Amino acid sequence: MIDAEDILSVAAAWHQDGEQVAVATVTETWGSSPRPAGSRMAISKSGKMAGSVSGGCIEGAVADVAGQVMATGTPKLLDFGVTNEMAWEVGLACGGKVKVFVEPLT
Amino acid sequence: MKTATIIALNQKRAAREAVAFAKNLSDGSEFLLPDDAAPEALNAAGLAALAADKTGTHIIGNESWFIEARNPAPRLILVGAVHIAQALAPLASMSGFEVILVDPRQGFGNQDRFPGASMVNEWPDEALDVLKPDTRTAVVTLTHDPKLDDPGLDRALKSTAFYIGALGSRKTHAARLERLTALGHTPEALARIRGPVGLDIGAVTTPEIALSIVAEIVAARRGGSLGTRAK
Incomplete structure (x- = not known):
């Protein structure tokens, strides 16, 4: 049985099916961030998503970057924190801070 | 991340073996620790992460490493x-x-x-x-x-x-x-x-x-x- 938290296996399965896939991983957190370090999200070129790296606040921004990472093949380390006007855009409304590493699956 | 790494991680889990996944946040290189090919300090950090069952980022030398403790499921x-x-x-x-x-x-x-x-x-x-x-x-x-x-x-x-x-x-x-x-x-x-x-x-x-x-x-x-x- 594939457990619901096993995002890496989901990513590997998509890759096996011939899809381009990126994996995002929470590498560090501060304050009341909703998901702990090690939380993952997989994003495919065709737009499939599995897992999460926050309570839903930054997934869209991470998916955007995942698209770039798949295009360039270069990983990116992203910094998210609540910053006033940006909070509703891509920040964490809960006031936490997270770093997310986005990389292509090869 | 390499698909071969995911396969190796899944094999470790199926065998109920503890392993630490390490990812260099600058160049994207990765290891499954312990590994003889990995720097000594990285292996030590991997074992410490497993002992504490803690996942996070560590500065080793002057590089940032994400180290994920993957202990067998309780x-x-x-x-x-x-x-x-x-x-x-x-x-x-x-x-x-x-x-x-x-x-x-x-x-x-x-x-x-x-x-x-x-x-x-x-x-x-x-x-x-x-x-x-x-x-x-x-x-x-x-x-x-x-x-x-x-x-x-x-x-x-x-x-x-x-x-x-x-x-x-x-x-x-x-x-x-x-x-x-x-x-x-x-x-x-x-x-x-x-x-x-x-x-x-x-x-x-x-x-x-x-x-x-x-x-x-x-x-x-x-x-x-x-x-x-x-x-």
Whole structure:
């Protein structure tokens, strides 16, 4: 049985099916961030998503970057924190801070 | 990340072997630790992460490494493949536990009632002697039958299991404690048994009782305070 938290296996399965896939991983957190370090999200070129790296606040921004990472093949380390006007855009409304590493699956 | 790494991680998990996944956050290189090819300081950080069961970022040399502790899943041994186990097993499995059912009665412990479950059709004492509960194992007895529950609890009490629970009313539990005392268990040892089992969330239905038990196990594992959150 594939457990619901096993995002890496989901990513590997998509890759096996011939899809381009990126994996995002929470590498560090501060304050009341909703998901702990090690939380993952997989994003495919065709737009499939599995897992999460926050309570839903930054997934869209991470998916955007995942698209770039798949295009360039270069990983990116992203910094998210609540910053006033940006909070509703891509920040964490809960006031936490997270770093997310986005990389292509090869 | 390489697909070969994911395959290797899955093999480690299937074999219940601990491994630390390390990722260089500058150049994207990765290791499964311990690895002879990895820098000594990285191997040391990997072992420390596993010992503490902590995932996070570390500065090693002057590089940032994400190190993920991937210890084997904690186990939940259920004595009694009874009705409540049918709710408890999937709920615990969803919560990250490897569930093992023990019931010598094949009318209860069979694949029709528990499709795909890990099932041991042996007497609980014999089963637990083989399964050897450790500090990453929870044991819960569910049968209400002293012939089955008592030997399971006896072996659980002789182990380092981090959680021991026994389903049954206060009256049943008092009688159970008397029998276990007669087997030579001290009051301090018997205090380890959560009975009646589960958090008091006012559970009525079978899935609700299962939820209260899983919640109590999670609290024991994570050191939860069990209070209502501050407003």
